Amino acid sequence: xxxxxxxxxxxxxxxxxxxxxxxxxxxxxxxxxxxxxxxxxxxxxxxxxxxxxxxxxxxxxxxxxxxxxxxxxxxxxxxxxxxxxxxxxxxxxxxxxxxxxxxxxxxxxxxxxxxxxxxxxxxxxxxxxxxxxxxxxxxxxxxxxxxxxxxx
Amino acid sequence: xxxxxxxxxxxxxxxxxxxxxxxxxxxxxxxxxxxxxxxxxxxxxxxxxxxxxxxxxxxxxxxxxxxxxxxxxxxxxxxxxxxxxxxxxxxxxxxxxxxxxxxxxxxxxxxxxxxxxxxxxxxxxxxxxxxxxxxxxxxxxxxxxxxxxxxx
Numbered sequence: 216x217x218x219x220x221x222x223x224x225x226x227x228x229x230x231x232x233x234x235x236x237x238x239x240x241x242x243x244x245x246x247x248x249x250x251x252x253x254x255x256x257x258x259x260x261x262x263x264x265x266x267x268x269x270x271x272x273x274x275x276x277x278x279x280x281x282x283x284x285x286x287x288x289x290x291x292x293x294x295x296x297x298x299x300x301x302x303x304x305x306x307x308x309x310x311x312x313x314x315x316x317x318x319x320x321x322x323x324x325x326x327x328x329x330x331x332x333x334x335x336x337x338x339x340x341x342x343x344x345x346x347x348x349x350x351x352x353x354x355x356x357x358x359x360x361x362x363x364x365x366x367x
Numbered sequence: 368x369x370x371x372x373x374x375x376x377x378x379x380x381x382x383x384x385x386x387x388x389x390x391x392x393x394x395x396x397x398x399x400x401x402x403x404x405x406x407x408x409x410x411x412x413x414x415x416x417x418x419x420x421x422x423x424x425x426x427x428x429x430x431x432x433x434x435x436x437x438x439x440x441x442x443x444x445x446x447x448x449x450x451x452x453x454x455x456x457x458x459x460x461x462x463x464x465x466x467x468x469x470x471x472x473x474x475x476x477x478x479x480x481x482x483x484x485x486x487x488x489x490x491x492x493x494x495x496x497x498x499x500x501x502x503x504x505x506x507x508x509x510x511x512x513x514x515x516x517x518x519x
Contacts, residue, residue, distance in 0.1 A: 221498055232480055237490050237499040248414060250402045257409030259458070262400060262465035274492040274499055306411070306504065308485035309478055313414035315486050326461055328384055333460035334467050338389050340426040346373055347389040347426055352458065 222267065225311075232309050240312040241267060244284075247314060251279060251325065253332075254303035254317035260325040261333040263290070265314070277302045279316055296363045298322035323358035331357050374419065377463075384461050392464040393419060396436075399466060403431060403477065405484075406455035406469035412477040413485040415442070417466070429454045431468055448515045450474035475510035483509050 223236035231238065241247050246264040253260055263281040265273065269289055272280040279300035283290040293299030300318035307314055324331035336349040375388035383390065393399050398416040405412055415433040417425065421441055424432040431452035435442040445451030452470040459466055476483035488501040 223498055235501050237501050248400050250411065250414060252409075252411065257404075259402065259404065259467045262402065262460060262467075274490070277492075304504075305490040306486040307488055307490055307501065308414060309480050309482075309487070313485075314490075315411045315414075328461050330461075333465075334458040335461070336459055338426070338457040338459055338466075340429075346375055349387050349389050349459065352456075 222270075231311055237307065238311055239267075239270065239307060239314070240310065242312075246282060246284070247312060249279070249281065249314040249316055251300055251316040251318050251320075253320055255319075258332050259334050260300075260318070260320060260331070263292075270314075273302065273316075274305070279318060292325075293321060296322065296327075298324060298363075300325070323363075327360060327364070329356035329358050329360045329363075374422075383463055389459065390463055391419075391422065391459065391466070392462065394464075398434060398436070399464060401431070401433065401466040401468055403452055403468040403470050403472075405472055407471075410484050411486050412452075412470070412472060412483070415444075422466075425454065425468075426457070431470060444477075445473060448474065448479075450476060450515075452477070475515075479512060479516070481508035481510050481512045481515075 223238040225231060225238040239247050245266045248262060249265050250262050251260040264284060266282040269280045269282045279292045281290040281292060299321040302316060303319055304317040305314060326333040335351060335353045337352040339348050339350055341347050375390040377383060377390040391399050397418045400414060401417050402414045403412040416436060418434040421432045421434045431444045433442040433444060451473040455471055456469040457466060478485040487503060487505045489504040491500050491502055493499050
């Protein structure tokens, strides 16, 4: 086993909040949420999950490696599309149960729908009893998914 | 029951990804992750969770209302500290199982440790078999938690 990135055991509250040990908390499914943002524009790109090994690989290779909950496999972002996310900085929060990835998004975008960001829609609260609706907030598709992923 | 924000039932993939219906997906615990960012500076502030009712309340009052997983209760952010998060915009992602809140953070900060952001530490990968470590990335505490929350 590669022991280059074994994470520290979780200590007490003060240690977790103020200490220098990185001891990420994985949930009951062994996952931690990771929010990827463009390091330059600060656009939110996508929210995905990592398990311990994918986080270790991410630190090792300097590119985002998630755990796909639907496919139940490691997901080296960009391995299929070429749209790799180069890690500029990883941050964790006070209780170390969430990550922010500041990344350089390579290629046309982060989203499998063909857009730069997965967060391409804004929620508009309903009025007078109406339901909330979504409106597009961006500049549309930046690539054709079929051309990149090879399927419609 | 207030029916002002009843969310749409989830349709097929195309509807979820390209449609105008807001049909958020809550996980097995009834929760959806919500990443709060400063609407102006784009600083990532905190990642918390909402259930259906807290999301409904958020849309209704225009301030972030989370579900506290530890306290198992609604968490109107700022109700104790005064550090309310006014909603500027809510975005959802392609499969509608994550939210980004662009907020105006009222008061000195989002984090209970006394900092503007909960993401005040950066992960540094270990070298030569060393473990990953955390380094502070910000300007330190912006308020004294004891003075705001009334306990040390």
